[in-house]
Amino acid sequence: MGSALIRGLSRTGNHTITACDVDESALDAVDEYCATTTTDLATAAEAPVVFVVVKPDLTAAIVDDLDLADDQTLVSIAAGVSTDALEPRTDARVVRVMPNLAAATGDMAAAVAGDELTDDVVELLDDAGVFVEIDEDRMHTSTAVNGSGPAFVFYLIKAMMDAGVDSGLNPDEAKVLAAQTFKGAAETVLRSDESIDQLIEDVCSPKGTTIEGMEVLRESTVDEAVADAVAAAERRSEELAGEADDE
Structure with a gap:
């Protein structure tokens, strides 16, 4: 999913993308679509919008390690991980998104939940496809319908x-x-x-x-x-x- 988002956002030419992963081969696979690739989490944490695209059981630990400020936005796509679970772990605004793999071609269908959807996040999601805002208690359904x-x-x-x-x-x-x-x-x-x-x-x-x-x-x-x-x-x-x- 992370690769799909990177490819989809890169195709627009509207964004400066930094990819961070401990797996060098994963970074090599998306290098041509990124301004920067890194294994250093602190480097990735400099972005105004930070996507956390890891397995649900790793999400909280990664958010703990990110030192984000209150003028940044954290976007989580982890299935089953609520904004309530992440908000105490960061000073950043938290938005939860359930996208799908069609983001790679700009044809993504996504559901979004969160108290504050900034213009930056709206632009990113628009460039990856189509999104709808839903109540977070409907995220499990969205995960099944458009995610799976x-x-x-x-x-x-x-x-x-x-x-x-x-x-x-x-x-x-x-x-x-x-x-x-x-x-x-x-x-x-x-x-x-x-x-x-x-x-x-x-x-x-x-x-x-x-x-x-x-x-x-x-x-x-x-x-x-x-x-x-x-x-x-x-x-x-x-x-x-x-x-x-x-x-």
């Missing part, structure tokens, strides 16, 4: 791709057609004033091909499977929160 969601969508794209290959398309053709179809459908949802149910109906001509396929989907348990996947990810986010509280 790309993997669920990749799974569905692959299922459509595999179906195309099984029916005669070569893998490259099927990959492009399936992925672009998801991309185009998503853009249509975001740009249209119609409900998703109505958009489905718009594609379903009477006695046509789409309505035949939709009847199969509607008679299946695919809705339940997707809901179960989101619920499982949400439960795990809640478990991580409990583990973080025990630290």
